[in-house]
Amino acid sequence: MRYAVLVTGPAGAGKSTFAKSFMTHLAASKRTGHLVNLDPAADPSSFEYEPTIDIRDLISLEDVMSELEYGPNGGIVYCFEYLLQNMDWLEEELGGYEDDYLIIDCPGQIELYTHHPFIPTLVQHLSRMDIRTCATYLIESQFMEDKYKFFSGVLSAMSAMVNLEIPWINVMSKMDLVTLNPEDPSGGARNGLRKKKDIARYLDPDPLLIATTRGDKSDKTNPRFHALNQAIVQLIEDHPLVSFLPLDLTDTDSLEYVISHIDYTMQYGESEEPKEPHDLDEGDFQDLE
Ligand SMILES: Nc1nc2c(ncn2[C@@H]2O[C@H](COP(=O)(O)OP(=O)(O)OP(=O)(O)O)[C@@H](O)[C@H]2O)c(=O)[nH]1
Ligand SMILES: [Mg+2]
Numbered sequence: 001m002r003y004a005v006l007v008t009g010p011a012g013a014g015k016s017t018f019a020k021s022f023m024t025h026l027a028a029s030k031r032t033g034h035l036v037n038l039d040p041a042a043d044p045s046s047f048e049y050e051p052t053i054d055i056r057d058l059i060s061l062e063d064v065m066s067e068l069e070y071g072p073n074g075g076i077v078y079c080f081e082y083l084l085q086n087m088d089w090l091e092e093e094l095g096g097y098e099d100d101y102l103i104i105d106c107p108g109q110i111e112l113y114t115h116h117p118f119i120p121t122l123v124q125h126l127s128r129m130d131i132r133t134c135a136t137y138l139i140e141s142q143f144m145e146d147k148y149k150f151f152s153g154v155l156s157a158m159s160a161m162v163n164l165e166i167p168w169i170n171v172m173s174k175m176d177l178v179t180l181n182p183e184d185p186s187g188g189a190r191n192g193l194r195k196k197k198d199i200a201r202y203l204d205p206d207p208l209l210i211a212t213t214r215g216d217k218s219d220k221t222n223p224r225f226h227a228l229n230q231a232i233v234q235l236i237e238d239h240p241l242v243s244f245l246p247l248d249l250t251d252t253d254s255l256e257y258v259i260s261h262i263d264y265t266m267q268y269g270e271s272e273e274p275k276e277p278h279d280l281d282e283g284d285f286q287d288l289e
Contacts, residue, residue, distance in 0.1 A: 001130075001132060002100055002101075002102070002129075002130065002131045002132070003100070003101045003102065003131065003132050003133075003134075003266050003268060004036075004101075004102040004103075004104055004126055004131045004132070004133045004134075005022070005101070005102070005103050005104065005133075005134055005135075005136060005262055005266075006104045006106060006119065006122070006123075006133065006134070006135040006136065007019050007022075007103060007104060007105050007106060007136050007138070008106045008113060008119065008135055008136065008137050008138070008160065009108065009136075009137050009138035009139055009171075009173075010108050010110050010139065010153070010156065011108030011109070011110070012108060012140065013108065013138040013139055013140045013173055014138055014140055014173035014174055014247075014249075015105055015106065015108065015138055016039070016042065016046070016105050017173075017249065018136075018138060018171070018173060018247065018249070019035060019103045019105040020035075020048050020049065021249050021255055022103050022255075022259065023035055023048075023049045023103060024048075025255055025256070025259055026101060026103075031101060032100050032101065033100070033101045033102075033103055034051075034052035034053070034100055034101070034102050034103070035047075035049045035050075035051045035052060035102075035103050035105065036051060036052065036053040036054075036102050036103065036104040036105065037051035037053070037054045037055060037056070037105050038055045038080075038083070038104055038105060038106050038107065039055070039076075039105055039106060039107035039108075040055050040056055040059060040060070040061040040064075040075070040076055040079040040107065041061050041072065041075075041076055041107060042056070042105070042107075044056075051105075052102075053090070053093045053094065055079065055083060058082070058083060058086060058089050058090075059079050059082050059083070061075050061076065061079055064078050064079060064082075073109055073111070076107050076109050076112075077109060077111055077112065077116065080107075080112060080116065080118050081116075084118065084121050084122075087121075087125050090125065091125065091129060094129060094131070101268075102131070110156060113137075113156065113159070113160035114156060114159050114160060119135065119160065119164065120163065120164060123135075123164060123165075123166055127166075132266045132267075133166050133266075134166055134167040134168070134169065134262055134265050134266050135161070135164065135166055135167070135168050135169070136168075136169045136170075136171050136258075136262065137157045137160055137161065137168065137169070137170050137171065138170075138171045138172075138173045138247075139153040139156075139157065139170070139171075139172060139173070139244070140172075140173050140174045140177075141172055141173065141174045141175050141177050141178045141246075142174065142177065144172075144178070144199070144202045147209050147210055148210070150202060150205075150209075151205070151209075151210055151232055151236075154205050154236065154242050155232070155235075157170050157242050158239070158241055158242055161241065161242075162241070167265035167266065169245060169258070169261055169262060169265065170242055170243065170244045170245070171244060171245050171246075171247045171258060172202070172203060172244040172245065172246050172247065173247045173249075174247075174248075174249075175246045175247055175248035175254065176248045176249065176250045176251075178199065180195065180196065180199075199246075202244070203243060203244045203245075203246060204243045204244075205236060205240075205242060205243065205244075207232065207233035207234075207236040207237050208233070210229045210232060210233060211229065211230065211233045245257070245258050245261060
């Protein structure tokens with residue numbers, strides 16, 4: 001059986017860093033992992049692991065930009081359309097690996113997740129090749145500093161995951177950047193995150209975070225903005241599809257916790273007993289009291 005984990009999410013969310021840590025974890029657990037780089041704009045000097053498969057061997061972003069006069073974003077979208085038209089290349093590259101675990105690092109162009117059939121098409125090909133696939137969607141913890149930015153992240157995660165028939169895990173990355181300071185009413189409160197309970201309202205998005213906007217001028221003065229927020233609240237209440245696993249790469253337990261969820265959703269090693277993800281209250285951010 002082969003397994004693939006898609007690492008997706010907006011620009012700078014920490015996808016490549018997570019993919020790298022994932023590879024290190026697999027190596028430490030004596031599991032064979034292969035890195036697949038699907039980001040045509042990836043900087044090869046930053047690779048700690050040489051990708052086994054690299055979209056840059058199929059198409060060069062520089063060529064697309066210079067010959068077709070695309071900018072970087074349009075260029076990446078073009079590269080992906082080219083990949084989707086040349087899936088036999090990927091199938092051939094993937095051909096030789098049995099019983100392996102592929103970590104597929106994707107680019108951060110949000111368009112690829114929201115307005116292009118890129119992920120669904122890729123997933124169809126992977127499943128045709130009998131590769132069990134799950135997707136991760138990362139957003140970074142700084143999104144919690146701005147509730148509007150955060151909810152736009154939630155909506156983008158929802159729009160990317162809806163209609164996909166594979167397991168999907170949302171991850172709140174860079175949790176090491178979140179500082180809690182319950183003593184100091186101003187210090188830790190820059191982002192309103194003073195308690196673990198506040199973080200929990202983001203990990204399991206509480207739509208009331210945008211419904212209760214006391215003192216928020218734009219909401220008071222602009223009734224249409226208010227109506228939009230109400231509609232978003234309703235949407236999330238009616239379809240509570242999105243919740244996040246916190247990921248703090250400075251804490252091995254946190255990485256293992258996320259990976260155990262990924263293994264579990266794919267029933268990794270089906271001949272063995274499936275491993276239950278270990279208990280929630282071992283993590284730092286789950287024990288709310
Ligand atoms: N503090 C902290 N910084 C991180 C973490 N993960 C990534 N970063 C930093 O965030 C920046 C972006 O990380 P990448 O892993 O390149 O993010 P990406 O999602 O692959 O970015 P694109 O491929 O450009 O979309 C880098 O400067 C990383 O060092 C983390 O867990 N904690
Ligand atoms: Mg990257």
